[in-house]
Amino acid sequence: EDDVVFTTDNNGDLSFTNNFSAEYLLTPQTAANLAERFTWDNADVDVPTNITYQLQKSNSGDFTDSETIGATTGNEISITIGDMLSYAAQLGLDSDPNTPAPSTGEVHFRLRSFVGDGGLENFGASQVLNLVMLEVTGEEQAVCDLDQYFMVGAAVKFTGWDWATPQKAVCTGTNIYTVNVDLRNNVDGDGNFRFFTTETDWGSGINYPGFIDQGYTIDPMFEDAMDGDNNFLFTGPSGKYFLTVDALNKTITLDDPTPQGNCDLDQMWAVGAGLTDAGWSWDTPVQLMCEGDGIYSGWVNYLAEGDANFRFFTTATDWGSGLNYPHFEGEGYTIDVNFENAQDGDSNFRFIGTTGQYYTTIDTLNKTITLE
Amino acid sequence: QSCEDRLDLQPEDERLTADSAFEDPAAYEQFLAKIYAGISLSGQQGPAGAPDLAGLDEGFSNYLRLYWKMQELTTDEAIIGWNDGTIQDLHGQVWTSGNEFIRTMYTRLMYQVTLCNEFLRQTTDDKLDSRGVEASLRTEIQTYRAEARFMRALTYWHAMDLFANPPFVTEDDPTGAFLPEQIQRADLFDFIETELLDILDDMVAPRQNEYGRADRAAAQMVLAKIYLNAEVYTGASRYADVITQVNNIIGEGYTIPQIPYYHSFLADNDSNGAQDEVIFTIPFDGLRTQAFGGMTFLVHAPVGGTMDPADFGINGGWFGVRTTPTFVDQFSLDDFDPAVATSAIGPLSDWGLIGSGTPNGWDGPDIPMAEIDTNVYQGYITFIDGEMKFRFNNDWSLNYGLDPSSTNPNALSQDGPNIPVMAGTYKVTLDVNTLIYSIDSVDGRELLYTDGQNKDIEEVGPFNQGYAVAKYRNVDVDGNPGSDASGDHTDIDFPMFRLADAYLMYAEAVLRGGGGSTSTAVDYINEIRQRAYGNAGGNISESDLTLDFIIDERSRELFFEAHRRTDLIRFGEFSDQGIWQWKGNVPQGTTTDSFRDLMPIPATDLGINTNLTQNPGY
Amino acid sequence: QSTVSGTVTDEANAMPLPGVNVIIKGTSRGTSTDFDGNYTLEINQGETIVVSYLGYTTQEIVYNGQSRVDVALVEDAAQLDEVVLIGYGSTTKQDATGAVEKVGDEEFNRGAIVAPQQLIAGKAAGVRITSGGGAAGEGGEIRIRGGASLSATNNPLIVIDGLPIDQRGGSQGSRNALNAINPADIEDFIVLKDASATAIYGSRASNGVILITTKKGTTNQPLQFEYSLQASTRRITNKVDVLNASQYKQLAEDNGVDPATFGNSDTDWQDKIYTTGIGAIHNITASKGYENFNFRVNFNHVSQEGPLLGDLYERNGFNTSFVHRFLDNDLKLTLVAKGIQDEYNYADGGAIGQAVAFDPTQSVFDENGDYTQLGAPLAPANPIFTLENTNDRQTIKRVISNFNVDYRFWFLKDLKFNLNAGIDYAENDGYRFGPANPNNPDAFAFRGFSDGLNRNTALDFFFNYKKNVESINTTLDITAGHAFQEFYIQSNIDNTSGPNITIDTDINRNALESYFARASFDIADKYLISASFRRDGSSRFSDDNRWGSFPGVSLGWKVMNEDFMQDSFFSNLKVRAGWGVTGQQEIGQNYGYLGLYTPSRNNSAFIQFGTDVNGEPIFIQTLRPEGFDENLKWEETTQYNVALDFGLFNNRLTGTVDAYYRETEDLLATVPVPAGSNLTDLITTNVGAITSKGIEFSLNGIIAQKDDFGWDTNFNVTFQEQEITKLSLSDDPNFFIQTGGISGGVGNNIQIWKPGYDPSTFFVFRQVYDNDGNPIEGAYVDVNGDNQITEADRQAYKKATPDAFIGFTNNFRYKSLDLNFTFRGSFGNYVYNNVASDRGNLNAIVGQPGYNANAHNSVLDTNFTGQNLFSDAYIQRADFVRLDNISLGYTLPFEKVKLRASLTATNLFVITEYDGLDPEIGNGIENNFYPRTRDVVLGLNFTF
Numbered sequence A: 001e002d003d004v005v006f007t008t009d010n011n012g013d014l015s016f017t018n019n020f021s022a023e024y025l026l027t028p029q030t031a032a033n034l035a036e037r038f039t040w041d042n043a044d045v046d047v048p049t050n051i052t053y054q055l056q057k058s059n060s061g062d063f064t065d066s067e068t069i070g071a072t073t074g075n076e077i078s079i080t081i082g083d084m085l086s087y088a089a090q091l092g093l094d095s096d097p098n099t100p101a102p103s104t105g106e107v108h109f110r111l112r113s114f115v116g117d118g119g120l121e122n123f124g125a126s127q128v129l130n131l132v133m134l135e136v137t138g139e140e141q142a143v144c145d146l147d148q149y150f151m152v153g154a155a156v157k158f159t160g161w162d163w164a165t166p167q168k169a170v171c172t173g174t175n176i177y178t179v180n181v182d183l184r185n186n187v188d189g190d191g192n193f194r195f196f197t198t199e200t201d202w203g204s205g206i207n208y209p210g211f212i213d214q215g216y217t218i219d220p221m222f223e224d225a226m227d228g229d230n231n232f233l234f235t236g237p238s239g240k241y242f243l244t245v246d247a248l249n250k251t252i253t254l255d256d257p258t259p260q261g262n263c264d265l266d267q268m269w270a271v272g273a274g275l276t277d278a279g280w281s282w283d284t285p286v287q288l289m290c291e292g293d294g295i296y297s298g299w300v301n302y303l304a305e306g307d308a309n310f311r312f313f314t315t316a317t318d319w320g321s322g323l324n325y326p327h328f329e330g331e332g333y334t335i336d337v338n339f340e341n342a343q344d345g346d347s348n349f350r351f352i353g354t355t356g357q358y359y360t361t362i363d364t365l366n367k368t369i370t371l372e
Numbered sequence B: 001q002s003c004e005d006r007l008d009l010q011p012e013d014e015r016l017t018a019d020s021a022f023e024d025p026a027a028y029e030q031f032l033a034k035i036y037a038g039i040s041l042s043g044q045q046g047p048a049g050a051p052d053l054a055g056l057d058e059g060f061s062n063y064l065r066l067y068w069k070m071q072e073l074t075t076d077e078a079i080i081g082w083n084d085g086t087i088q089d090l091h092g093q094v095w096t097s098g099n100e101f102i103r104t105m106y107t108r109l110m111y112q113v114t115l116c117n118e119f120l121r122q123t124t125d126d127k128l129d130s131r132g133v134e135a136s137l138r139t140e141i142q143t144y145r146a147e148a149r150f151m152r153a154l155t156y157w158h159a160m161d162l163f164a165n166p167p168f169v170t171e172d173d174p175t176g177a178f179l180p181e182q183i184q185r186a187d188l189f190d191f192i193e194t195e196l197l198d199i200l201d202d203m204v205a206p207r208q209n210e211y212g213r214a215d216r217a218a219a220q221m222v223l224a225k226i227y228l229n230a231e232v233y234t235g236a237s238r239y240a241d242v243i244t245q246v247n248n249i250i251g252e253g254y255t256i257p258q259i260p261y262y263h264s265f266l267a268d269n270d271s272n273g274a275q276d277e278v279i280f281t282i283p284f285d286g287l288r289t290q291a292f293g294g295m296t297f298l299v300h301a302p303v304g305g306t307m308d309p310a311d312f313g314i315n316g317g318w319f320g321v322r323t324t325p326t327f328v329d330q331f332s333l334d335d336f337d338p339a340v341a342t343s344a345i346g347p348l349s350d351w352g353l354i355g356s357g358t359p360n361g362w363d364g365p366d367i368p369m370a371e372i373d374t375n376v377y378q379g380y381i382t383f384i385d386g387e388m389k390f391r392f393n394n395d396w397s398l399n400y401g402l403d404p405s406s407t408n409p410n411a412l413s414q415d416g417p418n419i420p421v422m423a424g425t426y427k428v429t430l431d432v433n434t435l436i437y438s439i440d441s442v443d444g445r446e447l448l449y450t451d452g453q454n455k456d457i458e459e460v461g462p463f464n465q466g467y468a469v470a471k472y473r474n475v476d477v478d479g480n481p482g483s484d485a486s487g488d489h490t491d492i493d494f495p496m497f498r499l500a501d502a503y504l505m506y507a508e509a510v511l512r513g514g515g516g517s518t519s520t521a522v523d524y525i526n527e528i529r530q531r532a533y534g535n536a537g538g539n540i541s542e543s544d545l546t547l548d549f550i551i552d553e554r555s556r557e558l559f560f561e562a563h564r565r566t567d568l569i570r571f572g573e574f575s576d577q578g579i580w581q582w583k584g585n586v587p588q589g590t591t592t593d594s595f596r597d598l599m600p601i602p603a604t605d606l607g608i609n610t611n612l613t614q615n616p617g618y
Numbered sequence C: 001q002s003t004v005s006g007t008v009t010d011e012a013n014a015m016p017l018p019g020v021n022v023i024i025k026g027t028s029r030g031t032s033t034d035f036d037g038n039y040t041l042e043i044n045q046g047e048t049i050v051v052s053y054l055g056y057t058t059q060e061i062v063y064n065g066q067s068r069v070d071v072a073l074v075e076d077a078a079q080l081d082e083v084v085l086i087g088y089g090s091t092t093k094q095d096a097t098g099a100v101e102k103v104g105d106e107e108f109n110r111g112a113i114v115a116p117q118q119l120i121a122g123k124a125a126g127v128r129i130t131s132g133g134g135a136a137g138e139g140g141e142i143r144i145r146g147g148a149s150l151s152a153t154n155n156p157l158i159v160i161d162g163l164p165i166d167q168r169g170g171s172q173g174s175r176n177a178l179n180a181i182n183p184a185d186i187e188d189f190i191v192l193k194d195a196s197a198t199a200i201y202g203s204r205a206s207n208g209v210i211l212i213t214t215k216k217g218t219t220n221q222p223l224q225f226e227y228s229l230q231a232s233t234r235r236i237t238n239k240v241d242v243l244n245a246s247q248y249k250q251l252a253e254d255n256g257v258d259p260a261t262f263g264n265s266d267t268d269w270q271d272k273i274y275t276t277g278i279g280a281i282h283n284i285t286a287s288k289g290y291e292n293f294n295f296r297v298n299f300n301h302v303s304q305e306g307p308l309l310g311d312l313y314e315r316n317g318f319n320t321s322f323v324h325r326f327l328d329n330d331l332k333l334t335l336v337a338k339g340i341q342d343e344y345n346y347a348d349g350g351a352i353g354q355a356v357a358f359d360p361t362q363s364v365f366d367e368n369g370d371y372t373q374l375g376a377p378l379a380p381a382n383p384i385f386t387l388e389n390t391n392d393r394q395t396i397k398r399v400i401s402n403f404n405v406d407y408r409f410w411f412l413k414d415l416k417f418n419l420n421a422g423i424d425y426a427e428n429d430g431y432r433f434g435p436a437n438p439n440n441p442d443a444f445a446f447r448g449f450s451d452g453l454n455r456n457t458a459l460d461f462f463f464n465y466k467k468n469v470e471s472i473n474t475t476l477d478i479t480a481g482h483a484f485q486e487f488y489i490q491s492n493i494d495n496t497s498g499p500n501i502t503i504d505t506d507i508n509r510n511a512l513e514s515y516f517a518r519a520s521f522d523i524a525d526k527y528l529i530s531a532s533f534r535r536d537g538s539s540r541f542s543d544d545n546r547w548g549s550f551p552g553v554s555l556g557w558k559v560m561n562e563d564f565m566q567d568s569f570f571s572n573l574k575v576r577a578g579w580g581v582t583g584q585q586e587i588g589q590n591y592g593y594l595g596l597y598t599p600s601r602n603n604s605a606f607i608q609f610g611t612d613v614n615g616e617p618i619f620i621q622t623l624r625p626e627g628f629d630e631n632l633k634w635e636e637t638t639q640y641n642v643a644l645d646f647g648l649f650n651n652r653l654t655g656t657v658d659a660y661y662r663e664t665e666d667l668l669a670t671v672p673v674p675a676g677s678n679l680t681d682l683i684t685t686n687v688g689a690i691t692s693k694g695i696e697f698s699l700n701g702i703i704a705q706k707d708d709f710g711w712d713t714n715f716n717v718t719f720q721e722q723e724i725t726k727l728s729l730s731d732d733p734n735f736f737i738q739t740g741g742i743s744g745g746v747g748n749n750i751q752i753w754k755p756g757y758d759p760s761t762f763f764v765f766r767q768v769y770d771n772d773g774n775p776i777e778g779a780y781v782d783v784n785g786d787n788q789i790t791e792a793d794r795q796a797y798k799k800a801t802p803d804a805f806i807g808f809t810n811n812f813r814y815k816s817l818d819l820n821f822t823f824r825g826s827f828g829n830y831v832y833n834n835v836a837s838d839r840g841n842l843n844a845i846v847g848q849p850g851y852n853a854n855a856h857n858s859v860l861d862t863n864f865t866g867q868n869l870f871s872d873a874y875i876q877r878a879d880f881v882r883l884d885n886i887s888l889g890y891t892l893p894f895e896k897v898k899l900r901a902s903l904t905a906t907n908l909f910v911i912t913e914y915d916g917l918d919p920e921i922g923n924g925i926e927n928n929f930y931p932r933t934r935d936v937v938l939g940l941n942f943t944f
């Protein structure tokens, strides 16, 4: 045996031994679930030697775009629904019935084997898998004790201590209330606010100790204002936050602003002289969050003096991402009468209404820009 | 003198018989020093020569180096490219009972135990009586004995953690031809716990012992460690005991020094303030405590590629250790908004950043910086590869670029050349008082070196595969190299236990139901993170405090400090869960069998000692 | 001139003797007898006819004009009974019962030989001598029957004129401690191979014993002067196969190396570091013998260079012997004294590896005239820089002296007393200067001083009673004695490298005390019985294990002397058998049974305990308890030997067949301790067993023995095998220990000790190949079927020691010309090509830390990216036949002076399929081997 030379060669096919489904139905809710367990028998290479197996994927089917998605010295590799969702995204599939993008597609898999560090390569036959994105027919019905919490107070930008434009944290999950809210730190000498359960009913307020007494854990950016009413005091940096009142787990938390529907972007931006809070600078741009499917909206302070011009942007700090007045015209938008083409060389928007705050909505599905 | 008498020979050089050795009262302290040296040195001649262990190259047989390899190379934190025997099997998690690194670790642990046992045998009352040791020294020796028992408990903890059921010997066993019995993990747990509790009173009070020697807090730390992992070791959790022990330590005046994180791993970390945090250290010295294991390895092995050895105070890298993308991604800043973070650290100023490397290019307005101190400005920014300058009020009349006339590469001058920047999110600081700038990681613990390095590891061997880690550097806070002018050996002291670890253990024990206070836990962690970020920008809230966060935060805070394997096992993510590149010996990584949570009893010892039973799976 | 003729007969039976030499004394004229014993010769009045024939006493007849000179030759008992030393006495070849082989002056290898062991390479069955390479003053490893131990020494005991030399060599700082003996001064070597012969040397005899006798003057000999000169050149014959510059450039560029980093040269670095070494050996000898006194004085000067640049060995030696007889020859005093000064200028062998690795596109000097260096701290230094800047010298002064008293008691002439007092004393003194790493600007140079002394003192005496008791037709020969020997070794070092200072003195003393006895009986000149016994006490073991007993018994049957053999085909026939037990105490450590404490050996192994008032660290010296084995004891070897000695054609063809079986128990092996049981990880202790067996044939033939033509030949072949049978106390058959360290990574081993295998067995992965026969990188046979290649898949495979080895010598004489040559061969041995496994891959070029280096050219065949250190592709068959030595001589017979001129070439060619540097590698691992040289030697020898 000492003088034997061990010569290896590929014998037989390298094929999957598992059964494949006709279609793989993909939903984000099941992303963690196992989608498929690829299995195979040991390759026969004449000599007992070390063989590595790689699972390769191709969108085109000819494997010129082959991507190795797993490797093992064993006989199986599993992929999850989440993995498949990312393949679907590569294929450009989506789950929205309102878009032209398809919701079904094909991915090709094959097995590669080699011995040692890469010798005696062998490929198995390609296997096609059909991916189906389950279309979204509607949000899961949120069930809450209240319809919403109202937020009123000096810390709530665009609201103040006034019921004219109260901020509403609406029910978006089981006893979960959320809202993207602009919070101000110590503006006008005060940064306080309170939650209310009933609109215009000052008696329905719940102050800081009111939540603490219920056992709530409250975000450290909030404190007890100690202002006689024990309102909430916002101590964090001014800006837009995603506020969550989780009545189930008894927490009030602040996070980065979060889109509330299906939009191409998380938000749109606007800067320019016509915007009181921004000016032509990226220091404090105006942010219009995605607040519903295809809808970007938020409160904006417009200034009708001077140039009063401004522009929308898709990417913060990227001057190249601007969308000017003719852009929206060209897309067939109906644009609010308080705006016109500034004719300023860049064809920015110009605000020609009355200086003040307006709830601004860009509806990309219905192609409207409206102020209210 | 008859011929036969002339066959009774004893050493005539520096070697001594036990009785002649202990005629010198200093011998007791020197023997104790050997026990401490058992972890840092590899033999009786520095840096090599007269090795303690002969079964593997001396440099490789060093305790700290082996323990580090067991704890780090087996995990997502480290991979090594060398061809030394079976070393690559550690990261590949395909080691067998024949692996010589595992074998030598095992041998080193048991050797350390026998050293401690011999010390205890040589310092019994009977022995001291017979040698007429004077009273003051006898008192001292009682402390020595407690420390020897501490060192033995520490080593048995490592053995329990790695091998579960090692051979068990105490001072009651002889030296020579006998086969030690094997102890079961839970029994060893009891022994370690009992020993440590028993010596607490004899140990010197925390922070009162000589630097380099263990004190009571060190013993409490080992207790806390075994309690934190008790579920792994014995099946029964002891989280409340973790809180108790950690509280004992925290109350003793250790602090997280508010100096940059990286200072804790520099040549002067025994005096630059970092020492305020350290509960138990292994001192090294570039001239007097030399070994090719220990810190010499930990500084040299991760240096290679385009890294400048001078930055590390050494003469050259060993082109060995890198890290995996999994660890790199612990510092991912997906949720981090530079503008928001900048406005959080101070009032926005008129100073800003401009240039092709900044988001607005050379034309757009400045990216503003916040004023964090008088004439000191700081801002977070996501660069692209390019250049930048500092500018005041969007106007070129006041701007700073590099100062070519200065030897300090970070010096600035009015209208100086552009400053090159690399893509990524950074913290930029401008000190107008001194005209010095710096570009740092957002999280100061992200001590990665990426220039010329490939983030992914396509091959294990080449150094440029995987980002390099620049944690241990043999320079002082001013950048001066350590005491060994040849650049071989380093002055860095290895912080085996430090307060940040204790804080994280506290927080974990709270989350695992050991009692304590969540808000205290959050405060502790924010104390750590404020050092990491240099400000409160990285603080977390209670809702962030989850076990997932803890395991990641432990990696960010304690990487390369020989904790990772134990941590991953406690979190169940070492073997049959958790994937990182080259785990399972395949490029993309794969899970392995759960029996790998224990190391195998080395085949050689199984072959010799018939009392031993192999751990399951091997 | 007259013509004389005659017949030569055997005096015993009046049968004519053919082939007898009939020569005229002092001339080259002569003839030999024909088949009928007749001769005819031209002769002058007054000349002397010399009639000689092997095995018969030579007769001289002065020619006075006789027409016929018939001669009856008498069988020469003295020649058949050639005296052979056997330790504390002697016997005759005829009466020897053990495996004893004598190699005398005439059989020695020729050439400019510096190391005495090279004289007998290939000359004796069962004896393998492997030189360590071509370095100046290099010696050679001697293995008799393969050695008997694992971790203790496998070197035989060497006894020079009665003084046993330290098995560790006897001096420090030398490439070959045996160089203290001038090869030109050696009369003969006696090799004692089996235990019945060696048991009289007890605890040091397991690996065989070699008795070296130096030349003495002879009685009644006129004053004779002799001067000889051997002038030699030495060149290497082979180099490591590395890439040349264009191969290197192509491979490097294909793998991403920027061509801008290439130099413009095509440098063969190996050509640069090797040169032609010049050597000269001078011997001046004077000897004279009187009735009661004779002396011999020799002065010897050796100078040997290279081939590595700067390598130099020089020796000056005085070798003297004085013999004085008193009291009617009853008292004989012999004093032998040698004084030697060896000087080595060691060339740094590191340059060999540097030359293999250095970028071949670079030139030796850069454009500024400085040595080209690669600039990365771990890069190889320029090998020429290394050779030029390293200064490593060692001077060894040594005296070996023995004083012998041999006294025959006046009242009982059969009883003798013999006393030997000997000393072997050596002092060495040297220093080494090593330059700072030229690739690290901050590195320190190394300066080290070393000196030491070795002292070996011996005193032994014995009584010998020898008598032929006619009443029982038996000769008794009984010896009993006592010996004491002490070894003292001191070594001092004083090394400085930057701030690191190591000053240390090591002292090691050990002693042996022995009682010994032997009784031999020769019954009726047919039956031989010999028994010996030795009891040794060694300081290396505790009181409980200190003493060991070593018996030996052998039997011989001189079949030839039986009546039924009278008309036999054989001219000699003897059967021998022996058994004996020998020991081993050369375990390298002196106090292995004692628990000791060792302090830190230098100031760099201290530990910080606290700080002083200024905040400076306080460093504490450490004190380490050492591991020990209080039960340490003798290794014991039992050996059985059976043999047949025969002679044919009037002993013109003689031969010996020896077969042996040997078992070593309580084998001293360095093995792991059970973890936790001792203050060390490895300990040398008595755990194992090893067996070996073999057959040795040797054949001597006198093919022609004419007046002007002679041809004799010697052929010997040895078959041997060795196997570890036990390696641990637990008897676990799967227990093994890795051994055979290699380069390429740290801590890698390529050999294995395992029960059932030869101790030089390799331990490898079995390489898997593709259809084209190329190895697939990283693919090996997966033995345990887990689809991972781990060390569990490594297999025992082949071995470094040969199954068989041969020596083949021929001596031709034609008139005044003589020609002799010696082949050596070895079969069944394998070599691991570590240079190829380490450097035969792309990473050797591109994967280096901060520089590029050259690769072994096997990368062109394997295309390996990285090191595949354990692939069996690197274990290569290394059978070889080497023409070791060929010498042509011419003797010019002047009237007053005899001049012999000779031309010798050594290592002329090697036939082998091994494609590394040299198939003859002691441990079977070729790695930066110092190449053997081919020497061409001109020798001149004047005798006055």
Ligand SMILES: [Ca+2]
Binding pocket: B267, B270, B283, B284, B285, B491, B492, B493
């Ligand atoms: Ca230090």
Ligand SMILES: [Ca+2]
Binding pocket: C782, C783, C784, C785, C786, C787, C788, C789, C790, C792, C793
């Ligand atoms: Ca295997």
